[in-house]
Each structure stands twice: as structure tokens, then as C-alpha cells.
Amino acid sequence: MxxxxxxxxxxxxxxxxxxxxxxxxxxxxxxxxxxxxxxxxxxxxxxxxxxxxxxxxxxxxxxxxxxxxxxxxxxxxxxxxxxxxxxxxxxxxxxxxxxxxxxxxxxxxxxxxxxxxxxxxxxxxxxxxxxxxxxxxxxxxxxxxxxxxxxxxxxxxxxxxxxxxxxxxxxxxxxxxxxxxxxxxxxxxxxxxxxxxxxxxxxxxxxxxxxxxxxxxxxxxxxxxxxxGITEAGEGEDGRIISATGSGTLLAEGIGDTLRVSLSEAPEREIPVAREIIRAVAGPAGRVQRPSPALPFRSAGEHYLPQVFTERDGRYTDEQGKPYTGNVLAVAADGLAALDGEQSFDTLLNPHFNEDNVESLAIDAAALLGRFFIARHPSGLCITNSGAVRGEALRRLAFSVLQATEARITRTRYISCPTCGRTRFNLEEAVRRVKEATSHLTGMKIAVMGCVVNGPGEMAGADYGYVGAAEGKVHIYRGTEAVMKNVPEEEALAKLLELIESDQARR
Ligand code: SF4
The missing domain is CATH 3.20.20.20 (Dihydropteroate synthase-like)
Known part of the structure; x- marks a missing residue:
């Protein structure tokens, strides 16, 4: 509606x-x-x-x-x-x-x-x-x-x-x-x-x-x-993509009067991202004129694992390099909004962009494509771009859109809060260190949150949490349980890794 x-x-x-x-x-x-x-x-x-x-x-x-x-x-x-x-x-x-x-x-x-x-x-x-x-x-x-x-x-x-x-x-x-x-x-x-x-x-x-x-x-x-707004979207490209998929989906349906993008970065850096999401979906007037229909979710029991494809000279190959012979829906980016669910159901969706800037392309693609993968409709994605961003960057972007919509998880998802007056440590730096130390893991959700007041509730669904407690102290969570409390910040990353490794060894 x-x-x-x-x-x-x-x-x-x-x-x-x-x-x-x-x-x-x-x-x-x-x-x-x-x-x-x-x-x-x-x-x-x-x-x-x-x-x-x-x-x-x-x-x-x-x-x-x-x-x-x-x-x-x-x-x-x-x-x-x-x-x-x-x-x-x-x-x-x-x-x-x-x-x-x-x-x-x-x-x-x-x-x-x-x-x-x-x-x-x-x-x-x-x-x-x-x-x-x-x-x-x-x-x-x-x-x-x-x-x-x-x-x-x-x-x-x-x-x-x-x-x-x-x-x-x-x-x-x-x-x-x-x-x-x-x-x-x-x-x-x-x-x-x-x-x-x-x-x-x-x-x-x-x-x-x-x-x-x-x-x-x-x-x-x-x-x-x-x-x-998407809470705890994280930072960098992933934070921008996850924000754009969720908010872009609703803006396309005509829902949304104000937008805040929550990034674990300086707050003024959220503004151009919000502007770009609105522009991608609603155009320069800043308001969608003809809302797209809400795509119904694919039923929960159905198996769904969308693939990422590459295209060369009109031929598509899957992740194993095999040629694809199914339905392809190739469409200009500005035609995506007009697609209804039936047309894109179980097809390979191949949107064409024309963008030179990698950040703008990431936000535009996520804002326009999110609704199809949140609803679990297309069976695959191949992003084509006639601007300067080419090759592996486009495949990576396609995987990021699938990850942000949770249609297909291929790497660790980081949840981190945007920080506020309650944060008592350098969260941006903590996110960077946690990411660096855990990037080899796949399919896990790790949260880095600024405070124990709201952090534990709002990192819902995370497998592990690194949550700011008293000045210079961190609580380490497994799921919703604080398993180590008031760990000095300098030791907290090592303790988190120890916990993850010992859990993995026991599985
Ligand atoms: S209330 Fe806590 S969890 Fe929420 S943004 Fe502030 S520091 Fe982060």
C-alpha cells in the first residue's frame, strides 16, 4: 500500500x-x-x-x-x-x-x-x-x-x-x-x-x-x-549498502517522511549518504511520485540462495563459470522501480547503471535493488555498469546487496552503533580492530556497541558483542549473555577472539 x-x-x-x-x-x-x-x-x-x-x-x-x-x-x-x-x-x-x-x-x-x-x-x-x-x-x-x-x-x-x-x-x-x-x-x-x-x-x-x-x-x-532508518548499520561501504537497501525499499513504496542513516562514523558523514539514497529512489524532488507496490515476501519455508553472475557480450556465467540459460531480466536502473514482483520472480536480475563513483554506485544499487532481495524474488543478480566502476568491484557489490538483505550471507556481518553521548570509548577504532581480527570468519554476526544501556538490546541477533561498559571497560557477550564483564579495553579484543575460537573448537 x-x-x-x-x-x-x-x-x-x-x-x-x-x-x-x-x-x-x-x-x-x-x-x-x-x-x-x-x-x-x-x-x-x-x-x-x-x-x-x-x-x-x-x-x-x-x-x-x-x-x-x-x-x-x-x-x-x-x-x-x-x-x-x-x-x-x-x-x-x-x-x-x-x-x-x-x-x-x-x-x-x-x-x-x-x-x-x-x-x-x-x-x-x-x-x-x-x-x-x-x-x-x-x-x-x-x-x-x-x-x-x-x-x-x-x-x-x-x-x-x-x-x-x-x-x-x-x-x-x-x-x-x-x-x-x-x-x-x-x-x-x-x-x-x-x-x-x-x-x-x-x-x-x-x-x-x-x-x-x-x-x-x-x-x-x-x-x-x-x-x-536501519540501526547499527556499521560503517564504510557495508553500512551505506545496508542503510540503502532497507530505507530505499520503503521510500520506493512511498513510505518515509524523514531519514537518518546511522553510521559508526562522524555524524555529518551520514548526511550525503541519506541524500544519495533519497535521490536514487525519489529523484531530485526528494519524494516518490508513483510508489511501487510492496513485493510480497517469498514464503519462509522455501529454499532461497541467489547466485551472483557475470556478463560478457550478452552471455551470463554463474559462480562456477557455467553458462546460464534461464530467464534474464535486463533493465536500466531507472526502470527498476517500475518492475513488479511477478516479472522478477525466479529470474536473473541484470540492472544497468552508468556511474563513475564507486560510493554512489553502491548506494544507488542497494537503494534500488534491495526490495527485490528483501522479498526474495530473483534467483540471481548481475550488476552491469557502463561507468568507470567495472569487473570484480561489481561482483563484490552484488554480494554486498545479497548480504545486506540477508538473502545470502557470505561473510561476517558487523553491527555497530552510530555512538552518541553515552559512548565512552573510540568506537570507530574498536570496529576497525574487531573487523581486522575477525574478517576470516564467515556467516557470523558480531556487534560493537557504545554502551550497555541500549547496546545489548539493539544488537539483537548478534552472535557476539563487544559492548562499552564503564570508562575503558568492555563487556563481552555471547548472544544476549554478558560472559565477561568489565574487561580492560586493551585486553578486550583478545578475549573476544578467545571466546569465538573456543566456541568453534567445541562445535
Ligand atoms: S545509546 Fe548506546 S548503543 Fe545506542 S548509539 Fe548511544 S552508545 Fe550506541
Whole structure:
């Protein structure tokens, strides 16, 4: 289904309807450090960020937003600011009086961290829980109404409440229900200045959750703008490709009013990537005019292992060098959006690009091709390019698109958070070292996360985790269990490798 949101205002910024998809990013400085936060906000704004989010983990950070905002306005920028809240309604209530938008997480606003313990509630108990959450939200709603502050209901896969997980599991449906419950509380109070998001590091989960969300909102006669993003996308080319596959898929369907690309890099570097994804899918107007149909997912039980092909003089060869004689769907890149699922089902998809820049090609290809492989339709991929990028780079890109959509895993997937004011170590450097030391492994998910507050929940699905704890200390995770705590940072990589090797030796 295509989705047309209502227009809302966030300070000086309008969002939704037919307006261009808005680009945003988030700082990774300490929100108590006014100078560093102001400088980083300005770098994001100058790169093209239209909204800047800062973490406000406590009341002190929330209070300091007043100084940060004052300095940004003094420097001549009217860009709205957003406070990012987890676990702390008091911080939200302070921030909502200062900045133009507050993001809250339904999984932890009125609930403690999920303990993964079943919380079987009768229908009456479930309703009573929603009443308790409503009471917790009322002060925030009153403040936001008084100050004209917008609210994002930001759901993350991996930080759902025990209540939701018991009833729906850690599923796309649970994510959407979690948001709709909060939306109903806000709209029940007559508050509609709302944005909503469904994020996951898994592209398929993120796409499915957003599709369910817009269907549920339509059923409730709600049409709030949707914020898109893949969490913990990582860095470099892989981070760009995974972001583009998930967000590109939804933008092509007409879903998405604002986009944040989460990279483990300087936040201002996220802006051109977001711009390129939007341009690839929506064109220069920044908004898809004729949305593509949502491709149905291939049924879960069916075996699916797409191959990467090479083409020479109109002849295709598979990974073993054997000629291919099946159906080929050769199509110009700008014709990809018009393809429906049936045409590309079980065919070799051969899109033609004309791009000289390797990064632009990677983002364009991922943004346009992601939806076919997330839905598991084509049986193979061969990327052709008449620009400067040729040969092995195109085969590698094809494997990366399959990896990002989890259609075919051929190497280790790295999940890493974009960092924020909670990060207490050099995460970019840690990612680089972890990647270097584990690149020989295949088919594994390894997470490098900035903090133990949100990291363990949001690295959901990772086999191993390297998670920042106290200053200079790291927790090492196997799945969801912290098996080594407070390991000094200098020893943490060796300990992680020891753990992986001993697990492999036991298999
Ligand atoms: S995992 Fe922690 S440090 Fe990383 S972005 Fe999330 S809250 Fe910030």
C-alpha cells in the first residue's frame, strides 16, 4: 500500500505530505559539553541536516540543551533540535520545554529494561498496564502541547517491553503494536504533533515492521509522518549498502517522511549518504511520485540462495563459470522501480547503471535493488555498469546487496552503533580492530556497541558483542549473555577472539 502522511511542524521545519523527505542526524558528543555539541550540530547542519538529535540521558543533559540551543541560534541556525530519551521521563519533561522535538522509546519510557521474562497478563491487567503508561505520559503530553513540541514515538527492535514481547514476541508486529498503543494515548488526549519510527539492524524486520505500522495506522485513521532508518548499520561501504537497501525499499513504496542513516562514523558523514539514497529512489524532488507496490515476501519455508553472475557480450556465467540459460531480466536502473514482483520472480536480475563513483554506485544499487532481495524474488543478480566502476568491484557489490538483505550471507556481518553521548570509548577504532581480527570468519554476526544501556538490546541477533561498559571497560557477550564483564579495553579484543575460537573448537 502507498502511504500519504499528514503534515506536521517541528519548530521551523514542516514534514510529511508531499514535502521532500527530510534528512537528519544525531550528535555523538556529550550533551554536557556545550562547545563540542554546538560545533558538531553546526557541522551536521552545514552538511545539510534539517533536524539534529542529541542524547538526553539525564536531567542534567536535558537542562544543558538550553545552552546548546542558544549558541546554535546565536550562530544563525534555526534548525530544530530533538532530545533522545530512554528510561527517563523526568529528562523528557525538561527537554520538551527547550527543544522542538522529543523522541521517546515505548519499550523503556514507562517500563524498565526488558528482562526477557514472560509477563502473561489477563485482558484486564493488560488494560491496567496501558492506563499506567498513560498516566506516565500525561505530564509530557501537557508540556509538549504548551510548548508546541513534537514527539517521535521511536520503536527499536530489541528494546520492546516484556509486556509486548510476551504477547507478540520480538517481532515486526510487536514493534508496530508498541507504537500504535502510544499513538492512541497521545491522540486520545488530542495531541497529534507526532512522528513514528520502526528501526532494526535487520533490513527485513525493519521493512516489515514499517509496512505493518502504516496498515495499522490507516486502520486507526492515523496518518503520522514516518521516520526511516536501519540501526547499527556499521560503517564504510557495508553500512551505506545496508542503510540503502532497507530505507530505499520503503521510500520506493512511498513510505518515509524523514531519514537518518546511522553510521559508526562522524555524524555529518551520514548526511550525503541519506541524500544519495533519497535521490536514487525519489529523484531530485526528494519524494516518490508513483510508489511501487510492496513485493510480497517469498514464503519462509522455501529454499532461497541467489547466485551472483557475470556478463560478457550478452552471455551470463554463474559462480562456477557455467553458462546460464534461464530467464534474464535486463533493465536500466531507472526502470527498476517500475518492475513488479511477478516479472522478477525466479529470474536473473541484470540492472544497468552508468556511474563513475564507486560510493554512489553502491548506494544507488542497494537503494534500488534491495526490495527485490528483501522479498526474495530473483534467483540471481548481475550488476552491469557502463561507468568507470567495472569487473570484480561489481561482483563484490552484488554480494554486498545479497548480504545486506540477508538473502545470502557470505561473510561476517558487523553491527555497530552510530555512538552518541553515552559512548565512552573510540568506537570507530574498536570496529576497525574487531573487523581486522575477525574478517576470516564467515556467516557470523558480531556487534560493537557504545554502551550497555541500549547496546545489548539493539544488537539483537548478534552472535557476539563487544559492548562499552564503564570508562575503558568492555563487556563481552555471547548472544544476549554478558560472559565477561568489565574487561580492560586493551585486553578486550583478545578475549573476544578467545571466546569465538573456543566456541568453534567445541562445535
Ligand atoms: S548503543 Fe548506546 S552508545 Fe550506541 S548509539 Fe545506542 S545509546 Fe548511544
Amino acid at each position: 502507498s502511504y500519504r502522511s499528514e503534515i506536521i511542524r517541528i519548530g521551523s521545519l514542516s514534514m510529511g505530505g508531499d514535502l521532500p523527505v527530510r534528512i537528519q542526524s544525531m550528535t555523538n558528543t556529550s550533551t554536557l559539553d556545550t562547545g563540542a555539541s554546538v560545533s558538531q550540530c553546526i557541522r551536521i547542519i552545514e552538511a545539510g541536516g534539517e533536524l539534529v538529535r542529541l542524547t538526553a540521558q539525564g536531567v542534567s543533559e536535558a537542562e544543558n540543551l538550553v545552552n546548546i540551543k542558544r549558541e546554535i541560534r546565536k550562530a544563525g541556525f534555526e534548525t530544530p533540535l530533538c532530545a533522545d530519551i530512554h528510561f527517563n521521563p523526568a529528562a523528557a519533561e525538561v527537554a520538551a520545554r527547550i527543544v522542538e522535538k522529543v523522541r521517546i522509546n515505548p519499550g523503556n519510557y514507562a517500563d524498565r529494561r526488558a528482562s526477557f521474562i514472560r509477563q502473561d497478563l489477563s485482558a484486564g491487567e493488560y488494560r491496567a498496564e496501558l492506563e499506567r503508561i498513560r498516566d506516565r505520559l500525561l505530564p509530557l503530553i501537557r508540556i509538549c502541547r504548551e510548548y508546541g513540541t513534537a514527539v517521535r514515538i521511536g520503536v527499536n527492535h530489541g528494546s520492546l517491553s516484556d509486556r509486548i514481547m510476551t504477547r507478540y514476541g520480538n517481532t515486526p508486529e510487536g514493534m508496530a503494536v508498541s507504537a500504535v498503543e502510544f499513538l492512541e494515548i497521545f491522540t486520545g488526549e488530542g495531541f497529534r504533533n507526532l512522528v513514528v519510527s520502526m528501526k532494526s539492524s535487520d533490513t527485513r524486520v525493519m521493512v516489515e515492521a514499517n509496512r505493518i505500522l502504516v496498515r495499522m495506522m490507516a486502520d486507526h485513521d492515523m496518518h503520522f509522518p514516518v521516520h526511516l
